[in-house]
Amino acid sequence: MPRxxxxxxxxxxxxxxxxxxxxxxxxxxxxxxxxxxYAPPNPTSEQLAAVRQEFGLDQxxxxxxxxxxGNLLHGDIGTxxxxxxxxxxxxMDRLPYxxxxxxxxxxxxAALAIPxxxxxxxxxxxxxxLGANIATIAGQSMPDFWIxxxxxxxxxxxxxxxxxxxxxxxxxxxxxCLTIVVLQVALISRLVRREMAVNLAAPYLTxxxxxxxxxxxxxxxxxxxxxxxxxxxxxxTRFAAMLNGVVIVEVxxxxxxxGELVVDALSRRDFxxxxxxxxxxxxxxxVVQLLVDxxxxxxxxxxxxxxxxxx
Amino acid sequence: xxxxxxxSGIARRLLRRSAAARKARYSTIKIWVGAICAGIVIIPVALxxxxxxxxxxxGVLKETSLPPFSPGHLLGTDPNGRDLLSRIxxxxxxxxxxxxxxxxxxxxxxxxxxxxAGYFGGWVDTxxxxxxxxxxxxxxxxxxxxxxxxxxxxxxVITLVIAVAQWPEPARLxxxxxxxxxxxxxxxxxxxxxxxxxxxxxRHIVPNIxxxxxxxxxxxxxxxxxxESALSxxxxxxxxxxxxxxxxxxDGRELFVTGAWWLVTIPGIAIALLVLGVNLxxxxxxxxxxxxxxxxx
Numbered sequence: 370m371p372r373x374x375x376x377x378x379x380x381x382x383x384x385x386x387x388x389x390x391x392x393x394x395x396x397x398x399x400x401x402x403x404x405x406x407y408a409p410p411n412p413t414s415e416q417l418a419a420v421r422q423e424f425g426l427d428q429x430x431x432x433x434x435x436x437x438x439g440n441l442l443h444g445d446i447g448t449x450x451x452x453x454x455x456x457x458x459x460x461m462d463r464l465p466y467x468x469x470x471x472x473x474x475x476x477x478x479a480a481l482a483i484p485x486x487x488x489x490x491x492x493x494x495x496x497x498x499l500g501a502n503i504a505t506i507a508g509q510s511m512p513d514f515w516i517x518x519x520x521x522x523x524x525x526x527x528x529x530x531x532x533x534x535x536x537x538x539x540x541x542x543x544x545x546c547l548t549i550v551v552l553q554v555a556l557i558s559r560l561v562r563r564e565m566a567v568n569l570a571a572p573y574l575t576x577x578x579x580x581x582x583x584x585x586x587x588x589x590x591x592x593x594x595x596x597x598x599x600x601x602x603x604x605x606t607r608f609a610a611m612l613n614g615v616v617i618v619e620v621x622x623x624x625x626x627x628g629e630l631v632v633d634a635l636s637r638r639d640f641x642x643x644x645x646x647x648x649x650x651x652x653x654x655x656v657v658q659l660l661v662d663x664x665x666x667x668x669x670x671x672x673x674x675x676x677x678x679x680x
Numbered sequence: 681x682x683x684x685x686x687x688s689g690i691a692r693r694l695l696r697r698s699a700a701a702r703k704a705r706y707s708t709i710k711i712w713v714g715a716i717c718a719g720i721v722i723i724p725v726a727l728x729x730x731x732x733x734x735x736x737x738x739g740v741l742k743e744t745s746l747p748p749f750s751p752g753h754l755l756g757t758d759p760n761g762r763d764l765l766s767r768i769x770x771x772x773x774x775x776x777x778x779x780x781x782x783x784x785x786x787x788x789x790x791x792x793x794x795x796x797a798g799y800f801g802g803w804v805d806t807x808x809x810x811x812x813x814x815x816x817x818x819x820x821x822x823x824x825x826x827x828x829x830x831x832x833x834x835x836x837v838i839t840l841v842i843a844v845a846q847w848p849e850p851a852r853l854x855x856x857x858x859x860x861x862x863x864x865x866x867x868x869x870x871x872x873x874x875x876x877x878x879x880x881x882x883r884h885i886v887p888n889i890x891x892x893x894x895x896x897x898x899x900x901x902x903x904x905x906x907x908e909s910a911l912s913x914x915x916x917x918x919x920x921x922x923x924x925x926x927x928x929x930x931d932g933r934e935l936f937v938t939g940a941w942w943l944v945t946i947p948g949i950a951i952a953l954l955v956l957g958v959n960l961x962x963x964x965x966x967x968x969x970x971x972x973x974x975x976x977x
Contacts, residue, residue, distance in 0.1 A: 388818055392826065399830030494702045499709065506963060510956035512906055514913045515929060515948030522941050613819035617910055621933075631822060632914060635829045643826070651819060 373674045377662070381655040388651045389644060393437060396640050397430055403638035407450055424450060424640075437644075446648060447641030451634075456645035460627060464649070467619070467626035471611035473542055474549040479604055482554045486561020487593060490569055508555030517548040517621035545622045549615055553607055560603050564596035571595075597668055605661030609654035703967065710964030718957025721950055725772035733766035736923055748942050756942045758931065764942065768950050771923035775951075778839050779904040785843035787850055787897035794854025795881050799862055808855070812848050820845055821910070828911055842907050846900050853896050857889040891969050899962035902955040909951055925951050 404420040405412070412420075421427045425436065440447065449456045485501070492498040524531045524544060532541045568574065569592050577591055616628035623629065627646050634642040665672040695701060724731065734753070748756040748764075755764040797808035824841050831837050861867065862885065870880045905925075912926030925947050932943030 384814070387814060391818075391823075395826055395830060400832075401830070494699055494706065499706050503710070503713070503960065506959045507952070507956050510902065510906075510959050511952045512909050512913070512926070512929075512948060512955075514910065514926075515944070515951065518929065518933060518944045519948070522944065610819075613822060616821055616825070617913065620914065632825070635825060636915075647819065647822060654819070 370674060374659070374663070377659050381652065381659065384655060385648060385652050389441070389648050390434075392644055392647050393434060396638075396643060397433070401638060403450060403640060406637050441648075446645045449634075449642040449645075450639045451637055451642070456641045457649070459642060460630070460645050460649050463625060463627045463630045464653075466624060467612065467615065467628065470542060470545055470549070470615060470618075470624060470626060471608055473546045474553065474611060474615075475604060475608045477546060477550050478553040478557055478607070481550065482557035483561055483593075483600065485554065486558040487565055487588060489558065489562040490565030490592075491588065493566055493569075505555040505559050508551050511551070513548055513552055514617045514621050516551055517544070517618055520544050520547060521621070541622075545615070545618050545624050548618050548621070549611070557600070557603055557607070561596065561600055564599050565592055568592035568595045595669075598665060598672070601661060601664060601668060605658060609657040609661075612654050612657065613650045704971070707964040707967035707971075710960045710967070714957045714960030714962070714964060716957070717953050718961060721772065721954040721957065722776070725769050725776060728766075728769035728773055731769070733769065734763040736762060736766040736770040738762070748946070755946050758943055759940070764928075764946060767923040767928055768925070768947050771925050771928055771947070772950065772954075774835070774924045775905055775908050775926075778835060778842065778908050779901050781839045782842035782846065782904045782908075783897055783900045785839065786846040786900060787894070789843065790847040790850030790897070791854050791886065791893055793847070794851035795858050795886055797851070798855040798858025799877070799881050799885065805855075808851065812852060815848055824907070824911060825914060833911075838908060838911060841911075842904050845907065846903060849900060850893055850897050854889065854893050857892060858885055861885050861888055892966075892973070895962055895966045895969055898965070899959065902958040902962070905951060905955055905958075 402417070402421075404417045404424070404426065407424075408416045408420045418427070425433060428436070437447070445455075447456045448454065449459050452459050485505075489498050489501050489505075492501075521544065531543055532538060569588075571592075574587060574591055577587055582591070613628075615624075615626065616632060618624065619626045619628035620632055627650060631643060631646045634646065662674065666674060742761070743750075743753065743757050744759050744761040746753050746757045748754065750756055753763050753765070755768070757763055758767070793808050797805040824845060827841050828837060858881075866884065867880060870884050875884075908924070909926035909929070912924045913930045914926075915930065928947045929944050932940065932947075
């Protein structure tokens with residue numbers, strides 16, 4: 370077990386390194402000059418050169434990269450061009466908002482999608498199930514930013530029940546959360562249905578039924594317990610993906626999370642801030658994935674980690 | 681189904697209500713509803729240049745911000761007096777063009793890489809599988825945004841970015857299917873006959889798995905259209921004033937507070953209808969392909 374965790378942590382470091390390298394190279398190789406955004410208006414070439422020198426952008430690519438990696442190893446992930454303060458600090462200020470939104474969204478998703486999926490599996494191939502099936506496909510078919518706007522128009526502008534944007538009160542989380550949940554419920558409930566359908570048709574269930582086990586117990590203690598690993602995996606993966614910034618939803622609702630931060634940093638070509646955001650969120654997502662994998666033996670005693678890493 | 685000679689004691693009516701028959705009927709319903717939803721959007725978009733529509737780029741200044749069902753403007757106009765219907769249909773051409781090119785590209789890359797990984801195994805499989813895993817752990821939308829924001833939002837860049845984002849799915853499926861297929865006797869027969877490996881893959885294995893793979897590639901069209909609209913919404917779409925779906929919604933977002941709800945709502949309905957149609961059609965076809973495979977073995 371400790372060996373397994375060590376191995377996974379090693380993979381996390383490797384993935385994080387590949388990611389920051391790709392981002393670093395993409396930023397430097399792309400056309401355009403970040404110095405323009407940080408020099409005085411109508412800058413002279415001397416002023417631009419001074420800005421470039423201040424940011425270390427006048428160095429050759431390789432030496433910039435080595436300096437960056439060296440600083441990373443010392444725990445320094447760069448200084449934001451626009452905020453003139455450590456990029457890590459800027460990211461950490463925004464991270465709680467994204468985490469709050471992600472936790473709320475995944476909790477609501479699980480609470481809705483699991484019962485819905487179980488119900489669809491039990492009513493397999495009947496007319497109500499076809500209706501629910503088409504509804505979940507519809508849930509996956511709407512652009513998320515559009516769902517956000519429609520919710521805004523209905524609840525914030527017309528009914529004025531809920532605040533429209535930013536993080537002004539606790540009720541501000543309702544609309545962004547709802548926007549995320551529509552798509553996630555559609556995806557997860559279909560997965561639950563698929564997994565449950567397999568287990569509901571399995572021979573062990575027939576045997577249990579013939580012994581007189583109640584339908585409720587058959588559904589939850591037998592079929593659902595055996596479907597739970599893929600479901601937990603999917604919920605974990607979705608949650609990890611949300612930590613990378615629910616970019617679109619954050620932009621629509623002006624939610625002050627890391628997704629909005631990175632879009633803003635991109636438009637200003639704030640290289641250190643972009644790199645820091647990507648690094649922090651990728652590591653966080655990988656750690657969440659690892660924690661989810663560590664849950665497997667608790668859910669299903671047959672699972673031994675390290676022998677077969679993924680089911 | 682109904683041509684099957686019914687065993688005695690089982691009425692045709694009961695057969696029709698059996699689970700298998702119901703499944704078949706439901707996939708037919710999905711295919712039809714899907715085809716209709718997609719058709720409602722695709723056909724007018726395809727005919728955008730033929731239909732008598734106002735100019736999508738240059739508006740009429742005295743007809744600004746008209747609501748839907750105004751005379752001459754079925755879906756209304758934006759604050760620049762441009763006809764919304766015309767903008768949606770012309771924008772759809774760009775969105776669909778990007779979507780179709782992207783899935784064609786990712787389909788070719790995915791099938792080729794997946795087939796090679798599945799048939800050759802060894803180091804080819806290792807490289808492809810590692811690449812697939814690496815891409816899984818990258819924050820996708822962020823990467824796409826990064827590339828488009830930095831290299832400029834042109835049709836080729838966006839197409840390429842979406843294709844790269846989507847190749848894992850057909851690749852993984854093709855690899856899994858080829859792993860099964862290569863153990864079948866006809867492959868051994870082809871090898872004994874001395875056929876080249878490339879020929880065995882292209883002429884013998886791939887045709888046997890193509891129907892299943894193509895359905896998945898077709899389903900990617902839904903994702904591609906959504907991705908493209910998300911990118912244009914974030915300002916990383918094809919440049920204005922040329923309309924794209926995400927761009928029209930993005931333009932409209934500052935205005936819905938003023939009551940111009942149609943600028944946001946209606947283009948979204950167009951996207952949702954098309955994507956729903958593609959998803960339903962793909963889902964129904966997938967059920968059908970699976971059943972055909974199960975019957976023929």
